[in-house]
Structure formats: structure tokens, C-alpha cells
């Protein structure tokens with residue numbers, strides 16, 4: 001019972017708590033078939049963190065965010081945002097949303113765009129005229145505020161989108177592919193803005209298929225594939241399951257020793273006195289160290305190797321598809 005109580009208390013404290021969400025879409029005109037866009041997704045996001053939802057195209061990232069914003073109805077499951085059921089009145093005013101592939105009327109200036117969207121959200125003209133200038137400064141578009149957005153680059157449009165999502169000074173931001181189509185310099189600028197928002201205490205829920213991007217900025221990530229959450233945690237936590245180690249030896253190992261070790265490993269690379277290996281199971285590390293000691297090798301150090309999220313991601317999805 002105390003464990004259950006702890007679990008519910010944790011859900012209540014979470015800024016976003018998603019519990020067993022599933023969504024199927026029916027497709028096909030004559031022969032109806034179902035697309036399972038989300039299957040039993042449960043994720044929690046804490047206040048003040050940047051949470052990255054990662055997944056390949058079609059994984060269900062946009063569907064999940066649209067459900068949280070009540071644009072799409074789930075087939076089953078629930079979620080709370082800021083402690084209240086999603087879709088509750090009053091929640092909309094406390095969250096910001098940057099949709100995927102957003103388009104703004106190209107004849108408006110950056111400043112006019114913010115006024116237009118702010119008015120649609122019910123914000124007053126008086127409040128908006130100073131808020132729009134402040135936000136254009138935050139996203140680095142101050143000098144472009146009176147320029148028509150048809151002249152804007154993709155990076156500038158995404159920064160304007162961020163400003164639009166911030167108009168109501170939201171506590172939680174949902175950003176769907178905020179750096180899509182943006183060049184590396186523009187991506188870095190957007191990352192810096194997001195870090196600034198985190199420092200200001202905002203919670204950011206970020207959808208992306210750009211792994212390196214998410215790796216750079218997110219406090220925690222979830223990996224979504226074909227509607228299923230394959231892994232959730234800090235980058236360090238989830239990549240530590242990759243079971244990759246670097247062993248430094250005092251003397252170079254002989255070919256027969258390498259063969260014995262290779263037989264126990266998923267992969268083995270040698271570089272003079274350093275062995276880099278990926279294992280099938282954690283227990284195999286001890287077996288390998290025993291072999292090395294029995295063979296008279298002196299072991300200088302054993303270090304878990306920091307695996308890149310991208311390698312981990314590709315392996316995880318491959319293993320799922322060809323178990």
C-alpha cells in the first residue's frame with residue numbers, strides 16, 4: 001500500500017503524467033484497417049526539466065502531444081498536466097504549443113504575427129504590444145520585428161514559433177520538432193533559448209527525431225517506436241544498458257587470448273593496450289576479467305564506455321524488429 005501511495009503521489013507531483021495512453025486510427029476507405037499509433041504509453045515529466053520524446057517518423061510523437069493538448073482523443077488511457085486532467089478548463093492558458101510544420105500568413109510582420117495569435121488566445125492588445133517585443137528579444141528577432149515573415153529563413157520562423165508558444169507565459173511548453181529544417185547554427189540558437197527557458201523554471205516537452213539534438217539538451221528522454229515506449233530515463237541511464245566497456249591492459253594480449261574474449265563478446269576492438277568490447281550480458285564482464293587474469297595480463301582499468309544515444313537507439317530498434 002505505501003508503494004502504491006508513493007506512485008500516485010509521484011504522478012500528482014509530475015508536471016505531465018501520462019498513464020496507459022493508447023490510440024488507434026481507422027484507415028482505408030473500403031477495407032477498414034486500424035493503425036495503432038500509440039500502445040499503452042506511460043511517461044512522467046517533472047517540473048523544470050527538458051524532456052525529449054524521441055522516435056523515428058511515424059512513431060506516434062505528434063499523436064501523443066496532440067492527445068495531451070486535447071486536439072486528438074485517446075482510444076484509452078489518461079493524462080494529467082499540472083495536476084489536472086488533460087483538457088480541463090484553465091489548463092490551456094498555462095501551456096504553450098509549437099505545432100509541427102506550422103505556417104503563418106507570410107504578409108504579416110513578426111510583431112503582427114504575435115499580436116494576431118495573442119488576440120486569438122484572448123490576450124489584451126495592451127498586454128500584447130509589450131509582450132511581443134519582449135519575446136522577440138528573447139528569441140533574437142528584435143531587429144526583424146517589423147519585417148514581413150515571407151523574408152524569414154526556416155530558423156527564424158521556428159524562433160518566431162517559439163515566441164508564439166510563449167505568449168501566455170506558459171508553465172509547460174510542448175514543442176513538436178522545433179528544429180526541423182533548421183541549419184546547425186540555428187539549431188544551436190534554439191537549444192540555447194530552450195536552456196534559458198529551463199533556467200526560468202519552465203518545463204519543456206520536446207518531440208524530435210534528431211537524436212544528437214535531444215542528447216545535447218534533454219534531462220531525460222523516452223524512446224518511442226511504432227507507438228511503444230522502448231526506454232525512458234536519463235541519457236546516461238539508458239545508454240549504460242549498452243554494456244560496452246573499455247579495458248586497459250599493462251601488456252598487449254596475444255591472439256589466442258583475444259579469441260577467447262571475442263567468443264564471449266558481441267563485438268571486440270583492440271587498439272594496442274586497450275580493448276573495447278560490447279557484451280551480451282553483464283555477467284560476461286567477470287568471466288572476461290577472469291580469463292585475462294588467468295592469462296597473466298595485468299589490468300590497469302575497466303571503464304563502462306559512454307555509448308552515444310544514436311548507437312543505442314539504432315540497436316534498440318533493430319533488436320525489437322529482429323529479436
Ligand SMILES: Nc1ncnc2c1ncn2[C@@H]1O[C@H](COP(=O)(O)OP(=O)(O)OP(=O)(O)O)[C@@H](O)[C@H]1O
Pocket residue numbers: 025026027035036037055056057058059060061062063064100209
Ligand atoms: N489522423 C490520422 N489518421 C490516420 N492515421 C494517422 C493520423 N494521424 C497519425 N496517423 C498515423 O499514426 C502514426 C503516428 O503518426 P505521428 O504523426 O504521431 O508520428 P510522428 O512520430 O509524429 O512522426 P514524424 O516524425 O514523421 O512527425 C503514423 O502511422 C500515422 O500515419
Ligand SMILES: [Mg+2]
Pocket residue numbers: 061062063100176
Ligand atoms: Mg510528428
